[in-house]
Amino acid sequence: MLYRKLEVPNYKEISDEVYKFIVEQTKILDSNAFWNKTNIGSFYKNNQKIISYFKSMKLTLIDAVVIQVTDKKELVVHVDGELGKEMPARIQWGILNYAGSRTALYEFKDTKMKPVQQYTTDINKSPYILIIPDSVREVDSFILDDGPVVWQPSKPHKIISGETLPRLTLTCKFIEPLDFLLEEK
Numbered sequence: 001m002l003y004r005k006l007e008v009p010n011y012k013e014i015s016d017e018v019y020k021f022i023v024e025q026t027k028i029l030d031s032n033a034f035w036n037k038t039n040i041g042s043f044y045k046n047n048q049k050i051i052s053y054f055k056s057m058k059l060t061l062i063d064a065v066v067i068q069v070t071d072k073k074e075l076v077v078h079v080d081g082e083l084g085k086e087m088p089a090r091i092q093w094g095i096l097n098y099a100g101s102r103t104a105l106y107e108f109k110d111t112k113m114k115p116v117q118q119y120t121t122d123i124n125k126s127p128y129i130l131i132i133p134d135s136v137r138e139v140d141s142f143i144l145d146d147g148p149v150v151w152q153p154s155k156p157h158k159i160i161s162g163e164t165l166p167r168l169t170l171t172c173k174f175i176e177p178l179d180f181l182l183e184e185k
């Protein structure tokens with residue numbers, strides 16, 4: 001499956017703790033930066049709730065990145081990582097203003113069209129590839145309103161934001177592969 005919603009009874013409570021961490025322990029809200037890798041030591045120290053949840057799932061968090069959308073114009077179809085190379089699946093967690101927004105998932109059309117518009121690497125983020133919108137078709141989408149989502153970011157996708165910004169989500173990467181959560185049951 002393209003994504004799986006996780007059942008987390010204290011989802012909002014956990015999101016609130018992460019938001020408090022962002023406000024009190026980082027400068028993310030003062031910047032307009034899209035990709036904000038947090039200090040993992042500080043993240044562990046200040047986010048007991050989300051860490052306990054991951055422990056209950058037998059998952060070891062190695063990277064927690066805050067994705068901040070401040071401007072709708074920046075949202076484009078893209079692939080995280082390298083084209084044709086699978087990246088490890090991640091968990092996406094809603095933190096602020098995620099209601100009314102969604103992440104659209106695409107597949108490449110069966111054409112000879114070259115799908116890549118631009119390849120970007122930034123020292124602060126993983127490599128990412130802009131996709132020509134006409135080369136893909138939307139096949140699904142997920143929202144974060146009622147729980148975090150496990151998904152595969154090396155498939156083409158785009159954030160479609162709601163009206164209220166900034167929209168904050170947390171991208172969580174783990175030592176353990178998450179593929180078992182995406183297998184059909």
Ligand SMILES: [Fe+2]
Binds near residue numbers: 078079080153157
């Ligand atoms: Fe992405």
